[in-house]
Amino acid sequence: MMKFFLIIFFSVISLHAKSEKLKLGVVGLTHTHVHWILGYPENEDFEVVGYVEPNLELATRYANQYNISLDLVYSTLEEMLAVQKVDAVAAFGTIYDHLAVVQECAPRGIHVMVEKPLAVNLNHAKKMAALAKKHNVHLITNYETTWYPSNIKANELLKAGKIGDLRKIIVNDGHRGPKKIGVNEEFLEWLTDPIDNGGGAITDFGCYGANLSTWIHNGKKPLSVTANTQQLQKENNPKVDDEAIIILDYGSSNAILQPSWNWPIGRKDMEIYGLTGAIFADNKNDLRIRIAEGYDGYSEEKIKLEDRKYPYADPFTFFAGVINGTIEVKPFDLSSIENNIIVIEILDAARKSAKTGKRVYLK
Structure with a gap:
C-alpha cells in the first residue's frame, strides 16, 4: 500500500x-x-x-x-x-x-x-x-542544421555501415552574401565585423560544417586544418572574408568545408562518402543514397523525410527538455559544449591557416 x-x-x-x-x-x-x-x-x-x-x-x-x-x-x-x-x-x-x-x-x-x-x-x-x-x-x-532530419538520417545510415567506412565529408553552406540577400542594417553591422562576428563567411557558415564533422567523427578532432579565404565582394564586405575553403585531416578520412557568401543559390547541404557508396543530404528533407556498381555506375535511392518530431523539431522545445531533464545532451552531440569547443578550435586554426598560408596542426 x-x-x-x-x-x-x-x-x-x-x-x-x-x-x-x-x-x-x-x-x-x-x-x-x-x-x-x-x-x-x-x-x-x-x-x-x-x-x-x-x-x-x-x-x-x-x-x-x-x-x-x-x-x-x-x-x-x-x-x-x-x-x-x-x-x-x-x-x-x-x-x-x-x-x-x-x-x-x-x-x-x-x-x-x-x-x-x-x-x-x-x-x-x-x-x-x-x-x-x-x-x-x-x-x-x-x-x-541540427533540426534537419536529412542530417540525422545520413549519420544513422553511415553508422549502420550503409556505405562502408567513412572517407570524406563535404559540407556546403551559404548564400549570395548578407548585403545581397537584404540583411537588415542592425544585423549587417556586426555580421561583417571581424571583432563582433569573429570573421566573415569562414565564421558565419564554416561553423556548420565543423559542427557536423565533429559529430559524425564522434568528437574526434582533426589532426590538422588547412584553409584559404578570399574577399570577392570587397565593396560589400570590406573588413572580412566572404569565401573560404577549409580542409580537415582526420587521418583515415577528411572533411572539406565550403562556407561562402558567393553561392548563387542559398544552400545547406552535406555529402558523405564511404568505401562502397555515398549519402547526399541535399536539404532539410531530401536524402539520396548511392551504392557503387562497377567503375562509375551506381544504384540510387531517394528518400523524402518528414520534419523531426517534438521535442526535437526546434531549439526551443529541445532547450526546455534539456533543462527539465527529459533530454540528455551527450558529449559531442550537435548542441553540446564538447562539440562546439572543437568547432571553435577548428575555426581558430582555419583563420590562422588562411592568414599564414600554412597547415595548422591541432594539439
Missing part, C-alpha cells in the same frame, strides 16, 4: 513540474534568427518573459510586428534579471557578446542557449564552458 501511495505522489509531483512553463529571456534582437522565437506559437513548454535590446527603434519595430508589449523590453540584461524571474536565456546578439551573457547568467543559475557559433575564439569558448561547469548550468549552441 505504501508503494502505491509513493507512485501516486511522485506522479503528481512530475505532472506539476511539467505544468510549470520554463521562463525564457531573449537577449538581443539584432540576429535575424530571432524571428524564430518572436513568431513562436503559444506552447506548454516555455513562455518568453522578457526581451533585452538597447536599440529601442529595432525593439519597437519587432514589438509592433509581433504584437509584443514594450513593457517586456529591457535595455540591458541586468535590468531584465532584476525584474523578471528567468530560468534560461536565448542569445540573439553578436557572437562576441556570448561570453558576457554567460558571465551574467551562469552565476545566477540561468541556463544559456546561443546562436551558432559558440564564441568568437577559443579563449572566449573556454571561459564560457568553465562558467557553465562551475555553476552547473546548461550551455548549448543552436544550429539550423
Whole structure:
C-alpha cells in the first residue's frame, strides 16, 4: 500500500513540474534568427518573459510586428534579471557578446542557449564552458542544421555501415552574401565585423560544417586544418572574408568545408562518402543514397523525410527538455559544449591557416 501511495505522489509531483512553463529571456534582437522565437506559437513548454535590446527603434519595430508589449523590453540584461524571474536565456546578439551573457547568467543559475557559433575564439569558448561547469548550468549552441532530419538520417545510415567506412565529408553552406540577400542594417553591422562576428563567411557558415564533422567523427578532432579565404565582394564586405575553403585531416578520412557568401543559390547541404557508396543530404528533407556498381555506375535511392518530431523539431522545445531533464545532451552531440569547443578550435586554426598560408596542426 505504501508503494502505491509513493507512485501516486511522485506522479503528481512530475505532472506539476511539467505544468510549470520554463521562463525564457531573449537577449538581443539584432540576429535575424530571432524571428524564430518572436513568431513562436503559444506552447506548454516555455513562455518568453522578457526581451533585452538597447536599440529601442529595432525593439519597437519587432514589438509592433509581433504584437509584443514594450513593457517586456529591457535595455540591458541586468535590468531584465532584476525584474523578471528567468530560468534560461536565448542569445540573439553578436557572437562576441556570448561570453558576457554567460558571465551574467551562469552565476545566477540561468541556463544559456546561443546562436551558432559558440564564441568568437577559443579563449572566449573556454571561459564560457568553465562558467557553465562551475555553476552547473546548461550551455548549448543552436544550429539550423541540427533540426534537419536529412542530417540525422545520413549519420544513422553511415553508422549502420550503409556505405562502408567513412572517407570524406563535404559540407556546403551559404548564400549570395548578407548585403545581397537584404540583411537588415542592425544585423549587417556586426555580421561583417571581424571583432563582433569573429570573421566573415569562414565564421558565419564554416561553423556548420565543423559542427557536423565533429559529430559524425564522434568528437574526434582533426589532426590538422588547412584553409584559404578570399574577399570577392570587397565593396560589400570590406573588413572580412566572404569565401573560404577549409580542409580537415582526420587521418583515415577528411572533411572539406565550403562556407561562402558567393553561392548563387542559398544552400545547406552535406555529402558523405564511404568505401562502397555515398549519402547526399541535399536539404532539410531530401536524402539520396548511392551504392557503387562497377567503375562509375551506381544504384540510387531517394528518400523524402518528414520534419523531426517534438521535442526535437526546434531549439526551443529541445532547450526546455534539456533543462527539465527529459533530454540528455551527450558529449559531442550537435548542441553540446564538447562539440562546439572543437568547432571553435577548428575555426581558430582555419583563420590562422588562411592568414599564414600554412597547415595548422591541432594539439
